[in-house]
Amino acid sequence: MSDAASAEKQLRDRIASAKRVVIKIGSSAITSVGPGVRRDRLEFLADAAEARMAAGSDVFMVSSGAVAAGMAPLGMNVRPRDIASKQAVASVGQAELAGAWGEAFGRHDRKTGLVLLTATDIGRRDTARNAQRTLDKMRTLGIVPIINENDAIATYEFHFGDNDRLAALVAHLLSADALLLLSDVDAMYDRNPSQPGAERISYVAQHDMLTNVEAGDGGALGTGGMASKLAAAKLAADAGVPVVLTSAELADQAVSPGFTGGTVFEPRAERMSARRFWVRHVADAHGSVSLDDGAVAAITTGPRRSLLVAGVSRVQRGFFKGDVIELRDRDGVLVARGIAGYDAAELRDLLELRAAETEKGGIGRPLVHADDLVVI
Numbered sequence: 001m002s003d004a005a006s007a008e009k010q011l012r013d014r015i016a017s018a019k020r021v022v023i024k025i026g027s028s029a030i031t032s033v034g035p036g037v038r039r040d041r042l043e044f045l046a047d048a049a050e051a052r053m054a055a056g057s058d059v060f061m062v063s064s065g066a067v068a069a070g071m072a073p074l075g076m077n078v079r080p081r082d083i084a085s086k087q088a089v090a091s092v093g094q095a096e097l098a099g100a101w102g103e104a105f106g107r108h109d110r111k112t113g114l115v116l117l118t119a120t121d122i123g124r125r126d127t128a129r130n131a132q133r134t135l136d137k138m139r140t141l142g143i144v145p146i147i148n149e150n151d152a153i154a155t156y157e158f159h160f161g162d163n164d165r166l167a168a169l170v171a172h173l174l175s176a177d178a179l180l181l182l183s184d185v186d187a188m189y190d191r192n193p194s195q196p197g198a199e200r201i202s203y204v205a206q207h208d209m210l211t212n213v214e215a216g217d218g219g220a221l222g223t224g225g226m227a228s229k230l231a232a233a234k235l236a237a238d239a240g241v242p243v244v245l246t247s248a249e250l251a252d253q254a255v256s257p258g259f260t261g262g263t264v265f266e267p268r269a270e271r272m273s274a275r276r277f278w279v280r281h282v283a284d285a286h287g288s289v290s291l292d293d294g295a296v297a298a299i300t301t302g303p304r305r306s307l308l309v310a311g312v313s314r315v316q317r318g319f320f321k322g323d324v325i326e327l328r329d330r331d332g333v334l335v336a337r338g339i340a341g342y343d344a345a346e347l348r349d350l351l352e353l354r355a356a357e358t359e360k361g362g363i364g365r366p367l368v369h370a371d372d373l374v375v376i
């Protein structure tokens with residue numbers, strides 16, 4: 001067996017025996033235009049989740065489909081585009097979905113509970129911890145959480161963007177041992193499988209840049225397509241969580257040992273620390289600074305270094321000390337994120353001084369300490 005084949009087998013075994021499992025189901029897998037929620041699919045998925053729980057795992061469901069589920073009762077055939085309509089439709093769909101999941105799991109005498117999160121809730125430590133505690137309590141009470149974004153109130157500026165990302169963040173929050181992304185496609189292919197000759201990618205090693213993959217848009221009901229699943233898999237990898245991507249139709253096999261289908265993504269060997277993960281993936285950035293070439297080279301190559309004030313060429317948007325800021329190169333390309341050691345106003349004042357005076361003023365204190373800086 002080749003090294004890659006044996007690494008893939010090990011990863012699949014690890015997923016098969018994972019204790020804490022997050023299962024994300026995409027809109028296109030459980031809803032259709034016209035009838036709305038597909039109850040047969042929910043029942044099939046609930047059966048698969050129950051089988052996994054019977055084998056000793058704890059299961060947390062992340063269910064998309066609120067907007068799609070709200071369309072049917074409102075007589076809509078096309079997904080609404082404007083935000084206010086989407087939010088109103090989601091409020092109807094969320095109730096539909098929660099009821100349907102309750103019935104599907106109810107066949108096993110299992111209680112479900114709806115947990116609606118916003119990106120703000122996950123981005124703030126106090127609310128994130130509270131969500132973590134609630135989800136853990138639900139687990140101990142044998143309740144299956146049905147998690148979705150709180151679409152009716154999430155703001156456009158600050159929302160998850162898609163539920164693949166939400167699922168990966170939930171997997172991080174719960175220190176999950178595996179994340180299953182169930183969609184309407186059985187695996188990731190090197191291009192959209194509707195195109196002739198598309199080939200399945202079975203295993204993605206951690207550092208694989210996937211330059212040969214065209215990750216395209218999704219269908220009429222999904223949100224982010226394959227690109228958002230890839231981004232979520234990368235996020236989960238940083239959190240140390242292995243990911244399997246396959247179709248909801250294969251859920252029963254995907255939760256069982258010996259599954260060879262789908263695409264599995266290898267995580268980092270060691271989870272990124274919670275603080276660095278938060279800086280890199282979770283926190284909302286409040287401002288941004290441009291760096292000169294020397295500073296970009298200093299922070300992106302070699303051992304971890306702090307970012308000194310002298311390397312900043314421009315300050316954009318206001319921020320306060322302690323906020324997460326974006327660090328961009330001279331062309332505006334994002335190179336890192338980090339926690340600001342100064343307020344923007346204070347930094348602007350410093351930049352007006354000559355570099356020598358900056359150092360003399362004891363401003364050896366870096367703008368971003370190495371421990372708080374994560375290269376993208």
Ligand SMILES: Nc1ncnc2c1ncn2[C@@H]1O[C@H](COP(=O)(O)OP(=O)(O)O)[C@@H](O)[C@H]1O
Pocket residue numbers: 025026027028029064182183184185187188189190191192193213214215216217218219220221222223224225226227
């Ligand atoms: N390289 C690819 N491999 C597999 N599917 C792809 C690829 N590029 C684009 N897609 C599309 O992405 C879709 C899945 O994304 P999406 O519709 O957003 O699903 P979900 O609703 O499950 O989140 C597939 O049905 C397929 O049409």
Ligand SMILES: N[C@@H](CCC(=O)OP(=O)(O)O)C(=O)O
Pocket residue numbers: 025026027028063064065066067068090148149151161162163164218221222223224225
């Ligand atoms: N919160 C939205 C999720 C949208 C979304 O990301 O959908 P999908 O791409 O199907 O996972 C909803 O429930 O409609």
